[in-house]
Amino acid sequence: MANVMDDDNFERTLMERLDESRGVAGEEEACNLLGAENDDAELFAMRDALRSYREQSLDWAQQRSAAMPSPLPARQSGWLVAPQWALGTAAFCACVVGAALFTHHQAVLVQQAAAVLPAAPTQQALSEDNELLSSVDLALRSSVSPTEQELGLSQVLDANRAQKRRAVQQHTD
Amino acid sequence: MASKLTGDLMGHAAGRIGQGIEERTLSDLDDMDTLARLYRPRLLRFVSAQVRDDDLAFTVVQDTLLKAYRNRTGFRGDCSINTWLTGIALNLIRDHARTQKFKFWRTAEASAVDSTEMQNHLRSSGSNAEQSMIAKQQALTVHGAIKNLSPNQRAIFTMRFIEEMELQEISLAMGMPVSTVKTHLHRATKSVRERVRGAA
Numbered sequence: 594m595a596n597v598m599d600d601d602n603f604e605r606t607l608m609e610r611l612d613e614s615r616g617v618a619g620e621e622e623a624c625n626l627l628g629a630e631n632d633d634a635e636l637f638a639m640r641d642a643l644r645s646y647r648e649q650s651l652d653w654a655q656q657r658s659a660a661m662p663s664p665l666p667a668r669q670s671g672w673l674v675a676p677q678w679a680l681g682t683a684a685f686c687a688c689v690v691g692a693a694l695f696t697h698h699q700a701v702l703v704q705q706a707a708a709v710l711p712a713a714p715t716q717q718a719l720s721e722d723n724e725l726l727s728s729v730d731l732a733l734r735s736s737v738s739p740t741e742q743e744l745g746l747s748q749v750l751d752a753n754r755a756q757k758r759r760a761v762q763q764h765t766d
Numbered sequence: 767m768a769s770k771l772t773g774d775l776m777g778h779a780a781g782r783i784g785q786g787i788e789e790r791t792l793s794d795l796d797d798m799d800t801l802a803r804l805y806r807p808r809l810l811r812f813v814s815a816q817v818r819d820d821d822l823a824f825t826v827v828q829d830t831l832l833k834a835y836r837n838r839t840g841f842r843g844d845c846s847i848n849t850w851l852t853g854i855a856l857n858l859i860r861d862h863a864r865t866q867k868f869k870f871w872r873t874a875e876a877s878a879v880d881s882t883e884m885q886n887h888l889r890s891s892g893s894n895a896e897q898s899m900i901a902k903q904q905a906l907t908v909h910g911a912i913k914n915l916s917p918n919q920r921a922i923f924t925m926r927f928i929e930e931m932e933l934q935e936i937s938l939a940m941g942m943p944v945s946t947v948k949t950h951l952h953r954a955t956k957s958v959r960e961r962v963r964g965a966a
Binding site: 608642649650655661 | 798802811815824928955
């Protein structure tokens with residue numbers, strides 16, 4: 594079984610035989626090899642072996658590839674893609690803003706309530722009221738009728754008025 | 767020179783359309799499902815023959831398709847999509863080959879029985895007919911012969927005789943001159959020839 598074909602020619606001829614088996618090359622290359630029967634047999638053996646390997650390995654790869662998932666990762670919603678620290682920061686900001694709004698609202702309510710309540714009377718207002726009462730008292734005293742004077746009722750009226758004035762004064766104090 | 771090379775590749779690609787090898791347009795790159803359907807089986811076969819580890823092969827193939835999809839705008843069309851994808855896969859295999867995990871498994875593989883899915887498929891596929899048994903035996907012989915090659919020889923031999931790529935395409939995918947490709951191919955063919963001859 595002496596081989597007359599060196600490895601270079603073997604490789605080249607093998608490729609031609611593979612092409613030939615696919616119907617690409619013509620009969621010319623095959624005719625050139627008819628004289629070397631040993632090499633011819635070896636070439637055919639090699640060609641068949643490679644073809645078997647090629648077909649069976651592709652068959653396996655096709656079966657296996659069909660069961661493989663898509664290389665692209667499954668799409669997620671935008672908020673799921675965001676990192677956890679970003680979600681935490683957003684939640685914290687929402688809490689801070691909510692607390693600030695609540696505090697502000699409470700302050701506004703207090704201001705409104707304060708505006709509705711009557712202001713406490715000042716010292717000046719009280720003195721003006723006293724002056725007013727005094728002037729009224731004086732006017733009433735000056736307008737006592739002669740009958741009341743004769744009956745001595747003016748002093749009783751004065752006492753009543755003074756008592757009322759003290760009561761008002763104590764109440765305001 | 768570049769246009770001649772492109773012309774050669776395009777001519778070769780056009781020639782392979784009639785042989786059942788699908789060469790599609792660039793628009794295929796825009797659809798990941800189409801890309802995976804058309805090119806994943808061949809990529810898986812090629813990568814499995816290189817790494818001999820099922821999990822790693824699946825990972826490399828998925829990464830290759832994902833990388834190609836994300837970088838599809840960078841594909842200039844100066845080679846076929848198949849060549850481009852093969853080049854990406856080779857780079858990813860080289861990246862994995864530098865990791866400690868890969869070195870560990872390669873050491874373990876050297877002394878272990880080959881039990882990859884593809885190996886099991888080659889043993890068990892087909893009917894019980896005698897011809898099928900011969901074909902299975904032949905496929906197993908080639909599988910074993912390829913395993914004994916160096917990484918470069920294995921890649922080049924697989925691209926040339928299994929993936930049926932031209933020398934120029936292999937040169938582009940491997941990133942080495944055609945003369946170097948020829949040297950590796952010569953040694954690989956000699957080694958596989960001896961192995962197949964011994965099994966005959």
